[in-house]
Amino acid sequence: MKKKLNKVDISRAYVYCNDQSKEWTALRLTGITDYEDVIFKYGKITVEENQKDDNASLQFDYDVLVSPNVPKEELEKDMDFKNVMGDILIHILEEQLQKDSMQYVDTDN
Numbered sequence: 001m002k003k004k005l006n007k008v009d010i011s012r013a014y015v016y017c018n019d020q021s022k023e024w025t026a027l028r029l030t031g032i033t034d035y036e037d038v039i040f041k042y043g044k045i046t047v048e049e050n051q052k053d054d055n056a057s058l059q060f061d062y063d064v065l066v067s068p069n070v071p072k073e074e075l076e077k078d079m080d081f082k083n084v085m086g087d088i089l090i091h092i093l094e095e096q097l098q099k100d101s102m103q104y105v106d107t108d109n
Helices: 007-011 072-077 079-098
Strands: 014-018 025-029 039-050 055-066
Touching (some): 007 079, 039 079
């Protein structure tokens, strides 16, 4: 049975990690999720606005770097995994907005 995470759980669902050379920063999922020790990083993040319905959806690319217990191919098909990553991303964005520490990197140019 999949674990249902609330907002407090989301804040404890991940820790930041990086490689030894510190070339990249990623997230390692904790045991509070169903994906303990999976390490992934976000790629391009976009907001898709639907003005007709007055809502928006968050779209993001990601790369699973380490998956010790579940094959990466399974994770790519797992909507619960994608939802956990989306919930974490929203949590990080909200936290950065509250602290006025949002960083924007333009990768289109």
